[in-house]
Amino acid sequence: MLRVFCNTLLITKATDSTSRHVFLRTISSTESTSETLDSINDKNLTISYLMNSCGLPFKAATSIAQKIRIETTEKPDSVIELLQTNGFTNTHIADLITSFPRLLFADPVKTLKPKLEFFQSLGFSRSDLAKFLSSNKEILLRSLQNQIIPTFNFLKTFIHTNENLVSALKQSSRIVGCNVKRNLEPNIATLRSYGVPDSNISKMIIIQPKPLTLTVWRFKDVTAMVNKMGFDPNSRSFILAICSMSVMSKQNWESKREAFKSFGWSDDEFLSAFKLQPMVMLTSENKLGKLMDFFVNVLHLKPSDVAKCPNLFLLSLERRIIPRCSVLQVLMSKGLIKNDVKIVTVLNSNKQRFEKRYVTRYEKEAPEVIKAYEGEMGFLGFDS
Template sequence: MFKFICRTLHHERSVARASPIHNLCFIQIQPFSSSLKPTQNPPSQHSFAVTYLIDSCGFSPEKALSASKYVKFETPENPDSVIAFFKHHGFTETQISTIIRHHPRFLLSDPEKSLLPKLEFLKSKGVSSTDVARIVSASSHLLRRSLEKQIIPSFNLFNKLLRSEEKTLAAIKSRCADLLFDHQTHVTPNIEILRKTSVPNANIMLLLTNYPRVFKTGSDRFALIVKELEKMGFNPSRVNFVSALRALRQMTKSTWGKKVEIYKKWGWTDDEILVAFKKQPECMMGSEEKIVGVMDFLVNKMGLESSFVARRPILLTLSLEKRIVPRCSVYQVLESKGLIETNGNSLATLLVSSEKWFIEKVVDRYKEEAPEILKLYKEKLDRAK
């Protein structure tokens, strides 16, 4: 039986529970606090700012009233100039509305001074106007960051790590602006922790470019999670080490405990849960509703043993609506006609295979004996969409 040491973020002693799987250490995700402070006297619901936010920016009356506590203006000149600025640089009305709803104080800014240099920097690196608009609208907090102190140094850091400006641009386009945060506070110290733990550079880059928010963690907490993973028996040289790091980083201890209890209700032991997590860390990243839904379908509707699923946790990472239900519908038809081997291994292979393999080896292969399966499969996919 594996034993884990749970340390709270403030190093407080906690009472040990009977089940060691509960004693994992987690990042406690703290809500962001706004740096904006409301004015002493909030404006009335009929103020000019409220009306403008509703009519020109797509705010609901409630959101407009709330935003007007932080943003006061009595004439449309400056807000109009900001909206015109975004339109001039290729932003759609929807993108502009999204940006303003997240950061209404942009309406009070001088766009040529505070916003334009950041857009021009991205364009100077070869990012198209369309991609700039997409990146900024998806991560509008980028426009609040310092160009000289955060954006440029972060870009240069990634350029050095990835050894290619092309790869750096691809990462920024893929993950939007989450990469361009304060690298001195977050990225550099945590990369060093992983390197000292013997995590290969390729795996560090994989985590950094695909899931940069994992690094938005204090170094002490980050190091604590890394140590817990080592105690759990994860090999730092394997890819599943950084996958597990991502999983523990995004969950609170309470959320983990609820998911453990769900698996236990299906008969899983502590050891089975740990082995499943080590084999497929993503099996603990789905919502509680998804875990229950997938287990219910596979066990109660498809007749698989719960322990069989525990040994193949990859099944819990698949989409119930888009993958499991459509393919199981085809499987049931083929099973009823005696065209396919009816056992758990056969079903699991069918579920985890690529779309190309499934179409070629299953749908096309049996199109004469079971011509209805193609239509059935498409109907299930369309319903999922």
């Protein structure tokens, strides 16, 4: 029996750093030659379109071409045009299509345009919305009428304004796809059962709504642990503690707790520090170690003193702590301030207060404070 073979060659343009990509496929007579050629042509068109119109690199385009097939560019062109006219840059489009390639086949008039207009009506600027949607593809998968609007209407019973809603969405887009009946309502009911006022629930939705999207049993478990630690349900720290504990596993929690205890803290000092600043547990163990080493071995602070001010672990060593210490070092060396300055208080003071008291006040007498404050001077310790 006569066997027919067809060789198909696909060559992409070479770049300075990559060689040409060549695909060779042999088709036997056991396949339908015409159908296979159509398939190959569609795949070639898909790869070409993803590269030229969506800005994808060759490797990503070929990978996505395994999942979708563009037979005609009419609808994809309409989708790309709609995105571009609504402020999406080439980078936004490439990111969006890479993570959500079937978007190219969505109805631009009935499906996409109403969602874009709805989010713009909330107060998103076009540039902010493009950035938001391109990094949160799941939003475009949700039904506007059945999911997005009902969820937002529920949230607004607590946070009231579109401005607050936009703030909440920027903190966690997951809330868009959260089931109101299955997650939001029961989790909020759990907070209320512990006496958390609605005003604090509103703050939680605005500053960190992600914990409210947890499963009911997980949220109840975290809330019970926070309550057992002695947090006051009426305080803001109660919801901050829930936010902190809900994003890490019990194993990760114990690992960080042991890291703090390795500094010489007792269980009581750790609990006291966590109650003072619940977000301290979100700091990486690597950063915790570097900061404590600096506080104890360079600034000669006692670990117990640091435990009384856990907010220090939220500060940047390079951008804030060292430059401020360098400023103090300059001023001490010139006798402009005393050596008994309370370093913890200085590090914790806000930017305006520190600059007014230690930089602008002395910049004429000690011009070096500017370089010190800008991080251009090293710091080895006040006794160096």
